[in-house]
Amino acid sequence: MQNCLKNSRFTMLIRRNYVVTGKRTDGLMRHLRDDNGIDISGSRQKKELLSIGYYHGYKGYRFIKVSTNPIGYNDFDEVLAVYNFDMNLKTLLYPNIMAVETALKNYTLDTLVSFGNLDLETAFNNFLNDYRSHSSSDTAYKTKLKSYLSLRSKIDGAISHYYKKHDAIKHFLHNGQPIPLWAIFEVLDMGQFGLFLQCLNEPIRRQNCSNLNLTYRGLDPDGRLVEVIIFLLKDLRNAVAHNGVIFDCRFKGNTNAKPLIKNYVSFETSINNIDFSDLVDYFILIVLLLKKIGKTKTDLKRLIRNFKDETETLRNQIPVNIFNAIIGTDHNVKLTALEAYV
Structure with a gap:
């Protein structure tokens, strides 16, 4: 019984402290503009970001070989290229x-x-x-x-x-x-x-x-x-x-x-x-x-x-x-x- 209560409290602690949050696509576009200096706007580029995905698409192609060697993109079309x-x-x-x-x-x-x-x-x-x-x-x-x-x-x-x-x-x-x-x-x-x-x-x-x-x-x-x-x-x-x-x-x-x-x-x-x-x-x-x-x-x-x-x-x-x-x-x-x- 004690183990069940302990496991229950542990599960509740995980749920309370480790909530997975995310951004909508508009928020991700603002993040790319404001934090990464990449020009992205309009419905076309929004759809393209949705198509390739922010995490598998952009994040996978934002650097060369290692994440400490970022690519200096200026426009989202360069990422797409x-x-x-x-x-x-x-x-x-x-x-x-x-x-x-x-x-x-x-x-x-x-x-x-x-x-x-x-x-x-x-x-x-x-x-x-x-x-x-x-x-x-x-x-x-x-x-x-x-x-x-x-x-x-x-x-x-x-x-x-x-x-x-x-x-x-x-x-x-x-x-x-x-x-x-x-x-x-x-x-x-x-x-x-x-x-x-x-x-x-x-x-x-x-x-x-x-x-x-x-x-x-x-x-x-x-x-x-x-x-x-x-x-x-x-x-x-x-x-x-x-x-x-x-x-x-x-x-x-x-x-x-x-x-x-x-x-x-x-x-x-x-x-x-x-x-x-x-x-x-x-x-x-x-x-x-x-x-x-x-x-x-x-x-x-x-x-x-x-x-x-x-x-x-x-x-x-x-x-x-x-x-x-x-x-x-x-x-x-x-x-x-x-x-x-x-």
Whole structure:
């Protein structure tokens, strides 16, 4: 009884002291004008603010990378321009990044066929055994074994989560048959797939890179390039798929691209200053991969042209200093070189 009274008093205290309040749209417009120096007025801009939302829309697009680096907007139409640019790029990138993910999984399956049966237990015993290349007393052995065990746990979790929803996995489980890797790959997210690639032994990794024509032995002697690509793209893929903000690459957090991928993309495309601090570098990598998996020159040039059109539209709608802070000062040079590459 005392606990019930105590919980009741606690609930009343929360309700009394933590009332959630909000502003009507007119109040939010005054806040933008008076506190943020952004000119916004009239029924058109009011409807546009309602459409994009103050919290998901304006607040998500009011800064570059971190909230301590605000964008100096003067007019609400500039906010809309950046918002629309971001949304249009996600529409442009989504089918292409999904095509890359699907192709990399299929190419990996094609590689694994040469090394044994394509079921899960064979994979764990014969493919995902990179840790065995070290003595059990080595630090590398312990690190790689931990990754191997983590992968097993993640795959078991994916099977448990999806078996009622995924007809193929349900079929093989109910019939007591080994689950084929193609079915496993369908339920692995990009990060889990990257961990799968990381656990592959070196001969398979190198063959997989060769199969994808992602090879340059001086840069990648042990075949790590495909997994590095996957780990680099996974956060962009998730942001695109779940409508996160992408224009300023905030999806990557504090992680930095590895020298291997920066050097490889520069070597392959002859484009300098690839560091993945701006979205154009991710776009270059996606185009590179689309070329490797057989997309036509016509399709690639159309994709590049569409990307350029979006950046030019943005350039014409916001001040130059904001545009350069978002896009980078060398994006035109990079896109021209990318057109020459394809």
